[in-house]
Amino acid sequence: MGKILLEGMEFHAYHGVYSEEAIHGNRFTLDLAMELDLQEAMVSDRLDATVDYAQVYELIKSRMAIRVKLLEHLGYVIIEDIRNAFPQIKALTLTLKKHHPAIGGKVQYSSVLLSYPEDFSK
Numbered sequence: 001m002g003k004i005l006l007e008g009m010e011f012h013a014y015h016g017v018y019s020e021e022a023i024h025g026n027r028f029t030l031d032l033a034m035e036l037d038l039q040e041a042m043v044s045d046r047l048d049a050t051v052d053y054a055q056v057y058e059l060i061k062s063r064m065a066i067r068v069k070l071l072e073h074l075g076y077v078i079i080e081d082i083r084n085a086f087p088q089i090k091a092l093t094l095t096l097k098k099h100h101p102a103i104g105g106k107v108q109y110s111s112v113l114l115s116y117p118e119d120f121s122k
Contacts, residue, residue, distance in 0.1 A: 001035060001036070001037055001038070001039070001073055001090070002035070002036070002038035002042075003031070003033050003034065003035050004034045004036070004050070004051055004053070005031070005032070005033050005034075005037075006030075006031070006032045006034075006053060006056060006057065007031045007032075008029060008031065008034070009029065009030045009031070009057065009060065010027060010028070010029050010030075011027070011028045011030070011060075011064040012025050012026070012027055012028075013025055013026065013028050013064045013065065013067070014026075015028070015064075015067055015068050015069070015070075015071070015074055015098070016069065016098075016101075016102065017070070018102050020102060021102060022115055023065060025035040026098055026099060026100065026101070027098075027099040027100075028064065028096065028098055028099065029096075029097040029099065029109070030060060030064075030078075030094065030095070030096050030097070030098060031094070031095040032056070032060075032082075032092065032093070032094050032095075033092060033093045033094075034051060034056075034082070034086075034089045034091075034092045035089065035090050035092065036050075036051065036086075036088050036089045037088070037090075038050060044088045051086050051088070051089065054083065056082060056085075056086070059078070059081045059082060060081075060082075062081075063077055063078050063081055064075045071096050071098060071111070071112045072111065072112050072114075073095045074078055074096060075094050075112050075114040076114065077095060078096075079092060079094055079114060079116050079120070083087070083116065085105050091115070091116060091117060092116050093113070093115045093116075094112075094113070094114050094115075095111055095112070095113070096111060096112050097109040097110070097111040097116075097120060098110050098111070
């Protein structure tokens, strides 16, 4: 097993509960850790033996363009998109930060930390 990390992905998007957030948008930062068997990729040096980072990024970018209200929901659908596209991923952890959230005070960011499978078991 091993981990692939994509850290500090930045997006300007329009997620949030308040109407101003739909107009002005905000900056979001996303960190992702994916756990999977990397043995074949380590030995073979073949892209098809691992997860294509560019494809993962494009999935996230596409999902960031679809406005939702809650970070919790956004994190969930991003994880589901990745899981569906890359079933070889055994576990993942996502941290999603919204910079300067509209909560009536000075806050650098609000964030959610979600993990599959832990946060997805019922």
